[in-house]
Amino acid sequence: MRGLLAGLERKNGWTLAEHAGAVSPDGTQRLLRTADWDVDGVRDDVRDYVLDALGDPVSGVFVVDETGFIKKGTRSAGVQRQYTGTSGKIDNCQLGVFLAYASARGRALIDRELYLPTSWTEDRDRCAKADVPDEVGFATKPQLGIAMLERARSAGVLTTGAWVTADEAYGQNPTFRTWLTERQIPFVLATRNDDVLRCTDGHRRQVKVLATIAGARDRDTDASGWEQRSIGAGAHGQRVYDWTAVALDTTGLPDGWEHWLLVRRQTEPDEGKTVRELAFYRCAAPAATPLRELIRVAGARWAIEECFQTAKNEAGLDHYQVRSWRAWYAHITLAMLAAAYLAATRATERDQDGEKGDLQPATTS
Known part of the structure; x- marks a missing residue:
């Protein structure tokens, strides 16, 4: 553990052993491969x-x-x-x-x-x-x-x-979503623009169609219901986007829950483009959940990328x-x-x- 927390360039069997004063990595390898401890x-x-x-x-x-x-x-x-x-x-x-x-x-x-x-x-x-x-x-x-x-x-x-x-690998998996809803665990799961969702009128529509209905691709106006919020600091400052949610069919959800398609839109298109990039999330939670809470949870997904970066760079x-x-x-x-x-x-x-x-x-x- 001291080796993993040390400022070593690499943290493999040899370098950890040398840091501990050992002459070979045999002990470190045994610790990982066969030593009797409850991993x-x-x-x-x-x-x-x-x-x-x-x-x-x-x-x-x-x-x-x-x-x-x-x-x-x-x-x-x-x-x-x-x-x-x-x-x-x-x-x-x-x-x-x-x-x-x-x-x-x-x-x-x-x-x-x-x-x-x-x-x-x-x-x-x-x-x-x-x-x-x-x-x-x-x-x-x-x-x-x-x-x-x-x-x-x-x-x-x-x-x-x-x-x-x-x-989206998890957001588009029905078993994953069902496991959460059956245990009344609210979720915000990314999905693709070709995902097909059931609307409140009973019709099934692709996500990109629902986004168009919500005015997501309107370059000149912002329809009511859009909210501009940051999901935290990025490499170039606050990550600010426009957000809206479209109500979906609630079949299979716990009583008092709602189902939404959360749409994230760039505030401005990338240089050389005329259309703002979109991202989509399937959400299910108690009906009283405000839009800003769905946005907060969507932004939290990037925390695990920071965990990976820290664990790889700092802890080997x-x-x-x-x-x-x-x-x-x-x-x-x-x-x-x-x-x-x-x-x-x-x-x-x-x-x-x-x-x-x-x-x-x-x-x-």
Whole structure:
């Protein structure tokens, strides 16, 4: 842990061993591969530690997303050529699905699952060589997201009314949405412009058609119902957009809930273009939820990208040189703990300085 928190350029077995004064990485490798400690138990400790340090029942949001770990060779558990946002292209990589917690106090990763493609799960000999347990079969990324959310719910930290947000890979998955609604967990999930939604009049329309109905592509006027709000600071200042919500059919939702298509629009088109870019989110929550609260949760999704960046740059999340299933989980869990420590320390310093974080909840006034 001291090595993961140290200012080392790389944080792999050799560099961590040297930092600890060892003459070889054998001890570090044994810690990750075979040493007798409860990796999942530490994962649960990390989650509880983050919620104790950063928990806020008003502003807290749970975020699901994946990140890639670029690898060489074919022996690392789960590795294959697949798309990853880490490089923005198809690469030889492992994909990890993560659950993060974000609030006005800070944000950190609290759970993780390694995605195993069918090229692995249908080849049990290959799995055995990477120490993948026999009972581990294929699971989609939304299924892995549900597994992590279920663990948080069973632990009592993901309670009814807590917000969940994720990108379109999860927003377009009916099983993921149904799991949330059946447990009365409100959500703001990104979706594509060709998604087809059922409107309040019973007709099914594509998202881009609904956006046109809402006046989203009107370049000269702003119809009533649009709200200009920031979703937090970016690399070039506040990220300000226009927002509106279109009511949708509520079939299958809990009593007293509403279903919306949230539309985000650029305030100005990009240079050389005449149309402002749009983004879309499927939302479900109690009917009294104000538009600004949906906007806040939509903006919270980017917190997990900051978690990935911090954990990789500061805690060596992607610096490992291990191939086995158990070693991946062990390293990732310890790197999550190191990153969580940094997030908790920062929150304490902000409390002492009287600073306010982003992700502030919407007021009802």
